[in-house]
Amino acid sequence: MSPLLSGPAPRWFSIPAHRPFVQDLARGLFDALTPLGPEALSQAVVLTPTRRGARSLADAFVAAGGGRAVLPPQIRPLGDLDEGEPPFEPGDLAVDLPAAIGSLQRRFELVALVKAHEKALNRDLDAPAALELADALGGFLDSLQIEEVSPDKGLAELVEADLAEHWKVSREFLEMALDAWPRRLRELGLVDVSQRRVALLQSLADKWRTDPPKGVLIAAGSTGTAPATAELLKVIAEAPQGAVVLPGLDEALADKAWAEVDEQHPQGAMKRLLTRASLTRAQVTPWPGSKLYDSQGRWRRRVINEALRPAKATADWLDAIETLRAEGKADGVDPIAEGLGGLSLVTARTEDEAAAVAALLLREALEVPGRTAALVAPEQSLARRVQAKLARWDVCADSSAGYPLGGAPPGVLAGLLARLLVDPLDPVALLAVLKHPFVRLGLDPDSLAVDRIGLEAKALRGARRRSWAELEGLCEPPALDLLQRLQAALAPLLTVGHGRPAATARALTETLEALCARPEGGTGPLWSGHEGECLARLLAGLIEESDGLPDTSPRAFAELFQRLMDGETVRAGGATHPRLRILGAIEARLTRADILIVAGLEEGVWPKGAPIDPFLSRPMRAKIGLPPPERRVGLAAHDFAQAACAPEVVLLHTERRDGAPAIKSRWLWRLEALAKDAGVAIPGRPDVLAWARALDAAGDYAPAKRPAPVPPLEHRPRKMAVTRVEALTRDPYAVWARDILKLYPLQRPDEAIDARARGTAIHAAFETFAKDHPREVPDDGAAIFEALYLAALRAEGMPEEALARESALAREAAEWVMDLERERRADGRTLFVEVYGEHTLKVGDRAFTVTAKADRIERDPSGFGHILDYKTGAAPSKKQVETGFSPQLTLTAAILAKGGFRAVGPASPGDLTYVEVTGRKPAGRVEVRAAAGPESEDAAFKALEGLAELIARYDDPAQPYRSRTAPQFVKAYVSDYDHLARVFEWRASGEDGEGE
Incomplete structure (x- = not known):
């Protein structure tokens, strides 16, 4: 028998928090058992809290062997009793226990x-x-x-x-x-799994109590929080060659403070365990492998433990500081400064900056050969952020956090289908499905990409369509073929209504396979790998085991399915860097690295807030014997203390989370308060913080200049509509982009119905009404006009729910429009609607044609042609018209005067009028910008002269097409090309210009 286990039972050991737990454990067992023979170590059994701890311990035995071949002990995770591995489930223990659900x-x-x-x-x-x-x-x-x-x-x-x-x-x-x-x-x-595990632990404890194992049996790293686990640890400690090794028992905490240890204290779990085992701290022996002298680690442990002492005992902090310094005199050091050596604090502004700091610290460790680093992150979101940051250097850290199924490619596709279950014609979701890397629809990737571009441009951008038939009417082959393939693949989902979740899950599965079908057969990577297998298990469970679920509507199933996916975690294997790890708080209890980054030090993260219990209040939980929420805080505090005692630690705190101010973790606050009382500052890492902020920082401020492209003369337009002349007057850059480069604005999928759609609808209503009723206004004209306007809005894609508001406005507008029509038609004038005209003028030695499509021209008996333009918003001011910045009506009048409107014939320009139709109070307004007669004629010919001067200027090969040459009207004019011209950037720099 090894001297390590030759002492009287029970045998309880502890490895100090500042020591590397698994390394010391492996070294102690290796030194104690290898002298007894080559098989002594391999026949021992070691129980660890988690599987990851078991793997770390196995690696530590390899290191303890100094490179020699070592047969490690049988290492079993205490938390996986349902796996059926010895010594937990030999047949005699589990034979009477049912399987776990x-x-x-x-x-x-x-x-x-x-x-x-x-x-x-x-x-x-x-x-x-x-x-x-x-x-x-x-x-x-x-x-x-x-x-x-x-x-x-x-x-x-x-x-x-x-x-x-x-x-x-x-x-x-x-x-x-x-x-x-x-x-x-x-x-x-x-x-239940928990019930079965407790039963197995109890059976194992009963068996070992009556027939204890004769070999070496070690339980290491557990704090025995569950009663069954605590009882098993007690039995193991009393076995002939059994022992329990505790993580970080604080034997130096004053007896007075130990008496005040409660559920929230880091030592709370171990105090409860020792009390249950009828032990005192004095009966717990230091682990032999941890007797190496470590001054800095010793004082670090003392400082951390003093900082986290029970709240009632913090009044003695100043006395504790003096006591520590008195003890340090023997070593000739200031114990607090020595203890804080190797520990640093970084405060990041945001979660993203914190992730960048952590990633840089991990990456920095790789610059030193053989150096290891680990991030301790109590939440998965930070772990995933750090992994994403590391990817920029093609580094993948071994992470235990995993990620939700909903964020994996198969889960994303399934989530999109659940979204389509609720809204089958959602163009954003349809486009996302078509662009998903798994989707093939039986086509090769190149053909799918080409057809998808056509379908997107024709049917899935702009206003939402209300039916598949409407989508098909917009498409031509091959986009139509792709749309039909998509509709066929979605057919199982499109027929789902209120019903059994199993049937909906089956339809979802069929749709997934139809979407991912390859031309060569199969579904590609849909069901393969960890992610595909996880999704397959979830769907299989819904199909086969969901009989107890109530019937669901499509919306309820989509919400249910998303909740289920969010609860499924994918822990994928693959190639990871051997020197980097991302650990959870419990796993970090046993695992050490050369540098440890302890992140998430905000209240609500570490420690987490108490979960909301919908069934029991705090007093009710206490009355039936359930532990208080503070017990979780105590366990989290113990894990923090273990991590903070590592030789080199960076504590990482974030000032803001989710856009709101964050509160420092209570443990970090207390550590800072202790250091402040001792007159010692916790060092920072300003270098890493500066790196993080510089990593994605923009360069020196060098704003773009106002763009001024100079296209060749032969590329400049020789024919323009009056609306484009207005653009050339206000924003020549927009003419360069649209009329020369042919860059047309791309509509968004599911684009909102805005003022532009209302303007189109009001034009369509006026046009149709005038064509159908060119002379007399019918008695029911208001109802006719209202119906025409609403029909036009439907054609533009306005949903029915939005039409409720528009109906009220349309009713008010229709009454006003009918009064206007009766007034203007009283003299028997002839109406011309949406009529086209053009006029060609000589500019230098080159011809230029200006065109117009007039909303309405009214030829009265006197020979005047009154020009009307409809607006649903504010009309241009009289000043804008007179100065030429809004030349639409005046140039239209010039074309009319020159006989350019053949359907109208020669006519003198009449009133130049804007008709504003809003439906509000008042429902409309008539704005005359030039009256019939000399005023109108003068405005028309001045506009024509101004056009000739404008075109002559741009016939100069050196004349650039500058952006926004009329800054005084910047609020009244918005261009589709402002972003392309980087208007905000050069305007912010002060280069506004003075116009032309």
């Missing part, structure tokens, strides 16, 4: 139970709400099983008279659930 099946069965008893909760629950309550109920049942609490008696007296009525409802529901759930499990022949 699967996690997905359990959730569905609990949903059925909640739904069956929803009346007791005074609720009418759909599937997503029932799932939320089922998960809360599952957590409650797990707590009862893990803590070995029997609430039968406690529940009856749970609700006192002074508590709210809804707690009584909770009690009655829990009483029913505690009766119905075990009965349902018996019907299935299954048990």
